[in-house]
Amino acid sequence: xxxxxVITHFQxxxxxxxxxxxxxxxxxxxxxxxIDPVRxxxxxxxxxxxxxxxxxxxxxxxxxxxxxxxxxxPSPIGANVIAVKSADEMLTACEQSMSTQADxxxxxxxxxxxxxxxxxxxxxxKQSDTNEVTLTLVKNPDIIxxxxxxxxxxxxxxxxxxxxxxxxxxxxKLERKGLDIIVANDVSRTDIGFNQDENQVTVITKDNTWxxxxxxxxELANQLVEFIQQHIKSAP
Amino acid sequence: xxxxxVITHFQxxxxxxxxxxxxxxxxxxxxxxxIDPVRxxxxxxxxxxxxxxxxxxxxxxxxxxxxxxxxxxPSPIGANVIAVKSADEMLTACEQSMSTQADxxxxxxxxxxxxxxxxxxxxxxKQSDTNEVTLTLVKNPDIIxxxxxxxxxxxxxxxxxxxxxxxxxxxxKLERKGLDIIVANDVSRTDIGFNQDENQVTVITKDNTWxxxxxxxxELANQLVEFIQQHIKSAP
Numbered sequence: 001x002x003x004x005x006v007i008t009h010f011q012x013x014x015x016x017x018x019x020x021x022x023x024x025x026x027x028x029x030x031x032x033x034x035i036d037p038v039r040x041x042x043x044x045x046x047x048x049x050x051x052x053x054x055x056x057x058x059x060x061x062x063x064x065x066x067x068x069x070x071x072x073x074p075s076p077i078g079a080n081v082i083a084v085k086s087a088d089e090m091l092t093a094c095e096q097s098m099s100t101q102a103d104x105x106x107x108x109x110x111x112x113x114x115x116x117x118x119x120x121x122x123x124x125x126k127q128s129d130t131n132e133v134t135l136t137l138v139k140n141p142d143i144i145x146x147x148x149x150x151x152x153x154x155x156x157x158x159x160x161x162x163x164x165x166x167x168x169x170x171x172x173k174l175e176r177k178g179l180d181i182i183v184a185n186d187v188s189r190t191d192i193g194f195n196q197d198e199n200q201v202t203v204i205t206k207d208n209t210w211x212x213x214x215x216x217x218x219e220l221a222n223q224l225v226e227f228i229q230q231h232i233k234s235a236p
Numbered sequence: 237x238x239x240x241x242v243i244t245h246f247q248x249x250x251x252x253x254x255x256x257x258x259x260x261x262x263x264x265x266x267x268x269x270x271i272d273p274v275r276x277x278x279x280x281x282x283x284x285x286x287x288x289x290x291x292x293x294x295x296x297x298x299x300x301x302x303x304x305x306x307x308x309x310p311s312p313i314g315a316n317v318i319a320v321k322s323a324d325e326m327l328t329a330c331e332q333s334m335s336t337q338a339d340x341x342x343x344x345x346x347x348x349x350x351x352x353x354x355x356x357x358x359x360x361x362k363q364s365d366t367n368e369v370t371l372t373l374v375k376n377p378d379i380i381x382x383x384x385x386x387x388x389x390x391x392x393x394x395x396x397x398x399x400x401x402x403x404x405x406x407x408x409k410l411e412r413k414g415l416d417i418i419v420a421n422d423v424s425r426t427d428i429g430f431n432q433d434e435n436q437v438t439v440i441t442k443d444n445t446w447x448x449x450x451x452x453x454x455e456l457a458n459q460l461v462e463f464i465q466q467h468i469k470s471a472p
Binding site for chain 2: 035040042044072110112134136137161162163164187
């Protein structure tokens with residue numbers, strides 16, 4: 001009957017539930033660092049890659065906590081979404097999520113490297129006698145490096161968005177931050193990456209480099225989740 | 237018959253076409269000023285108020301050019317939408333639009349007051365030995381003041397988003413920039429303004445101050461278009 005036909009149809013390409021029982025923590029989107037109540041510094045990031053990774057991990061049975069900066073994408077069904085603005089807020093949310101039995105951390109967010117040394121409570125006024133203004137910025141916490149140090153038994157996956165010497169910078173980031181996997185992409189290309197639906201990346205581990213074909217972010221997310229799953233650290 | 241019933245229904249509350257033959261130029265949304273290829277400075281602005289004004293003016297028969305910074309809103313049907321990023325791009329688009337017989341200019345965009353003195357072509361690298369970075373910013377062109385000077389025969393409507401001394405700052409802006417009408421709102425209130433669907437404003441002219449009730453931006457837009465229409469300068 002129809003019921004059996006439907007069941008058979010969906011069983012013909014079942015998604016393996018090999019991540020059941022695992023908890024993946026994924027960050028996505030930009031962070032927004034206040035200059036004053038109306039102005040801010042941010043990064044180009046649609047959040048599409050991080051959201052696609054969350055969906056792909058959920059489809060394979062993982063429990064996913066998605067810590068997201070301000071984006072214009074609906075929450076993936078089944079994800080526990082924590083909305084944040086600044087890098088400081090994102091780090092706090094990550095630390096809280098990682099402390100409860102996380103297996104994998106994927107830092108797909110485009111975290112602002114710098115924040116204002118002192119954000120203003122009031123809208124800064126333009127002074128007619130000054131043509132130049134200087135903003136003093138200080139470093140934001142390095143979220144993934146901080147987490148990699150605290151949770152070194154977990155599988156840590158980072159992203160590296162670069163405009164030049166992409167692979168070289170990514171390799172140095174992998175080592176310096178103590179990551180297991182880094183996903184590098186060249187954001188100077190306008191056909192992929194920021195706000196685009198397709199992406200092309202190079203996946204780098206301590207021993208290997210893998211360059212999957214350019215693909216839709218949803219398809220690439222499936223391939224990355226598969227790759228990460230094969231590289232999960234066994235419990236210490 | 238049904239056809240007549242439908243006609244009668246819509247005729248029962250016809251929108252007057254009193255702006256037919258007029259050209260309104262409206263700016264909306266934030267501007268985005270590049271720091272480098274991945275970072276930028278921007279302002280909180282959803283673009284909802286400017287888009288609502290464009291719809292309201294189109295509904296009354298105006299030809300509308302909507303010059304929009306990056307927003308997440310569909311283009312209003314019937315508007316000529318020009319998408320821009322930076323304040324410099326917005327000014328150029330405004331000047332081109334105003335030069336062809338515009339009657340009204342409404343500056344509803346949240347234009348960044350400052351841009352980078354020199355944006356970087358490459359992603360700036362975090363230096364491990366420096367904890368502080370200074371960004372040198374220079375003033376952006378004052379779009380509405382520039383246009384008010386060039387097109388003083390047109391009706392110029394500005395917006396003033398302030399966090400303190402709202403009315404006082406707005407009045408000084410009206411005079412200093414040579415505007416006919418300024419729409420002031422208090423962006424320190426979280427129930428109205430940025431990203432909200434409702435707004436409460438104070439409308440200020442040289443002689444009058446008018447405070448309509450808090451309302452949906454679409455309803456407020458109708459009231460503002462009515463007010464502006466009554467204050468259109470007669471041709472010189």
